[in-house]
Amino acid sequence: MNNGKPLVGVVYEVYIPNPKAADKELSEETVEEMAREVYEAVLALGYPAVLIPVKDSFLGFLRRIQEVKPDVVVNLCESFDGTTRLESNVAGVYELLRVSFTGNVMRSLSLCQDKFRAKAVLSAHGLPTPPACLVHSVDEVPPLKFPVICKPNGEDASMGITPRSVARDEAGLRTALASIRDRFGLPVLAEEFIDGREFNVAVMAEGAEARALPVSEIDFSALPKDQPRIISYEAKWFETSELYIKTPPVCPADIEDDIRLRLQNHALEAFRVLGCRDYARVDFRMDKKGRLFILEVNPNPDVSLNAGYARALKAAGIEYGDFWKLMIRNAQNRNGKS
Template sequence: MKNKILICYNDPVSLYDNYLGKELSSNEEFTDLSEKGFSQQIDFIKNELEKNFSEVYTLGFNRDILSIINSIKNINPDVIVNFVESIDGDAEYESHVTGLYELLGIRYTGNYGFCLANCLSKTRTKQILSSHKISTPKFLTLAVNEKLEESKLNMSFPLIVKLAREDASIGISELSVVKDSAELKRQINFLRKNYKQSVIIEEYIEGREINVSILGDKVLPLSEIRFDGLPENYPKIITYEAKWSPNSIYYKNTVPKCPADVSDKLRIKIEQIAYEAFNALGCRDYARVDIRLSNKNVPYVIEVNPNPDISVDSGFVRSASYAGLNYSDLLKTLVEFALNRKAYDTTFAVEG
């Protein structure tokens, strides 16, 4: 196809000294592996896009915004393939970048700024889900300096403590699941000290974890994260190490299974709630909805990711593959979604 494509991604930068959600071992240094890992696949993604498009360029984003604007203008792409999740490691800028594309009058893949900002905020996401009667775990958000009043918890232990405005499982470890007040206060203090942002305390749903990838108006085959190999004393959750640290216990013992082994009745229920969440948050083109199943197989939406990892070994790509879509065709589909709308179009992909 005779279209000029620009792949935009964020230059990998480590904003924090610690991404693990627990103390580093002595003399251990740590960088943000989530950003570094994806940036290493850009050349491969470029080659895959070149199978379908005549001109493909790449551009790493940083704070030199005037240089970024000039580069985009000089390339003058028909579509930007948007993989920017942060600027200098700060995820708050993820939603700002799409506004820049719109001001420049350039179509781009994926979700628009309002959706990205709402989904980055776990609090706002849960408020929107609740307003649409979509099941999500109970929660309480604490501002940076807000004192915990346990009388306001209205939840029973165990609970899980997360950063309120981060993705990629940053700050999540085996210590995130807390069994009593002492553990709760300890983890809140740790997150505040290391990340200096608000935290969210959630009801912990003990059960299976299902990833639901949605492409356009189609729900792709469900994928389950299996925790069978984890030691008994490790909570069955997706930690930062589970995603990004190949030598860790979590990484080695959290194994994806696609398609997930669920009954047709349960699959339909999961697909329905995921699609409702997709629409409630105003997603378009693609997103991943993460769901926990209670012991009674009640699905709870724990997160909506509007800019999910689509590196070649990601869960989204795995689900697309089981649906019969190879990697280059998946990328082509995302570009075609963008080509088929106006540059300033910020409407939902599916009207709910």
């Protein structure tokens, strides 16, 4: 501690170019920018801060944490050495070291990253999520109603999602399954496609008290009619592409109070049953009958200034720096316990 101010280590993974996954570059490079934004916000609070990049060496990372001895780690790692599956292990390191850190614990990160398993937990708690199957072969036809969307079960940031991920029939399904299998392996998550509006709800907790922030909606109205209404990888990351430009988020969403309340209550409940703390973002779709479905819970969402979480903070009248102040205080209060 420096005059009562915690030394904050902002930990993030450095993008290592990988020719086999060149399209991952944009989502990964963003992590570095995000780390700088958070670092500057923490410095502006008057806290001493150190940027701690994580590369491919675990021992190098451990050594750096032991050298810096941060009072609090702001954990922004979304993978380790380019592997999304190891995202949760990084949080596990702080837990073993008993270092206080912001964001979610290993167990929730790992659970939410397995979309199918997280959906089972949501369903067991009575929360709605689209019917889905884990498919173990491209020749399998899961007992789902078409259209069906195929996605990797353990990725995020719309990785692997293209307009062709939405299958209208068995032939389309085989193509969609094969494309995910070739890139991410089996099994593939096949899910009933919910044609309708898409919402995101950011959740923020002060200690054990979680609150849902204003709802955000994707405006699909400008999207050409022949395009499925989804946030594909291109729509999420290629800022100059038509798909990106024609799927802008709107926050706060223009929705009736009863839909807003249902979304926010579901988001809070999902946050709770998946064992989340500090912050997370919940993705929803609503079908034509007004039924809501949780697509997934993101316990480590993009917290860059220009991304959805910060937009929701702004809509709630919460300064970005004040958000980090609160998260750092949460971490300090836990005193290394996770």
